[in-house]
Amino acid sequence: MTTTSTRVVEPAELDEVLAVLRREPVNNAFVASRVQASGLDPWRLGGEMWGWYVDGRLEALCYAGANLVPLCAGPEAVRAFAERARRQGRRCSSIVGPAGPTAALWAYLEPHWGPAREVRRNQPLMVTEHMPSGIEPDPYVRRIAKNEMDIVLPACVAMFTEEVGVSPLAGDGGLVYQARVAELVGSGRSFARIEDGQVVFKAEIGAATPLACQIQGVWVAPERRGEGLSETGMAAVIGYALRDIAPVVSLYVNDYNTPARAAYRRVGFREVGAFMSVLF
Template structure:
């Protein structure tokens, strides 16, 4: 894939994606784009000088040598890192990003994000791509907009950095239940760092009983006034006992002190979770999809 090649819609390489234009695009889908927005900000504040792995799509391109350049106007963008996460892509953008992915031919952990873009990208690359572990075609994207049916559980609190060893088994159990394999298959360092960082940032909430985690939820992504709850887990022996709604209510109340818009997404087939989140005050605002590898 040649960046800026040809006429019509073109792909913009990461180093040439204008910061302001990208921010404007992210703001049009700020709930759905929390992951990308947070990670773009992380790259911008890092000392490495590397550009965030976001490719853009433009109808204009850049100026020719010896001529005055015009600013690049973005019509689309997609995060292309270990995960592929579309922000906004029209049909032309889908084709361009799909060609870029096929040209790179690098394994990715997942495609996830807005349903239309994710499934269209997957359909475009599928004949020449790696076999997926799972394709989750419908995942309601939800925002806490109403009052919960329950009072907040009084024991929910941020995990302490000294509790990494207690939180890690619960996090790993949640991950394995969700994606079907252990987070340690590629070594544990990356996953341990991720769990530790969330705890240090006071973005993991727990209920502890007898030194064990019996409820856990993470603020997995956060940017501006939006956050996204991930990694919700109740210990198997406590399921069906009315823990989920009051615990989620407590997490939402705590999260809102830092991020007024509290969101999450969930598999459509997980009826129990959908009921829990509805009772905790969440309404559906969109649809995600995920392809796991």
């Protein structure tokens, strides 16, 4: 008779966790990047990693930090993770992940945690393994230096506020958000075109593993939109990503953002699935 259980994984189980994450390297890039950088200690990881076990073997995961993220989770695992989350109470600011498991997780949790501030059920997941054809990378898009935090931070805040609907500076005064921006700048994964001391295009490689990386935070200054900066800028960032980080570059985008989806297709991205986000 099959037995299943759910618990917080132990730091000594790192190899088993990484093996599960490698099963879906694009879907799992965000969490895999954090695990590879921080291990499984909850304090360093920024949250707990829950494991779902079948006959003692680790089969699925759920990251429970600022985000609740189901990973390689089928219906039984999702149900087990939802029950654990329900008992614990909501501690996250969002639920995000592959659309199928995330939708199932939210269906269990909505009666207890709802209503959400916003639910984005279809966020196309896009990938590319090649440099764009016919679009020259913007030669002025470059890595942000550590002493340029004051220049790039206002653009990051503007992007986040426009995308999520709330300022990242609310609550703790922006300490956590500024630390995250500083982390990306310090690791050489923040890119921008700067003119006269102002960011006109920016993007970050928010997650990076040897198998895949994920671009996030793509933003063009409102007064410069329509000039093609997003396409040439993304071509430049793709070049950095493929050359320095991973063989597969991914991102996910809101389904209603037709201009962005078209721009990403023009630089060679193709849709391979969908994410879903529940925002509180």
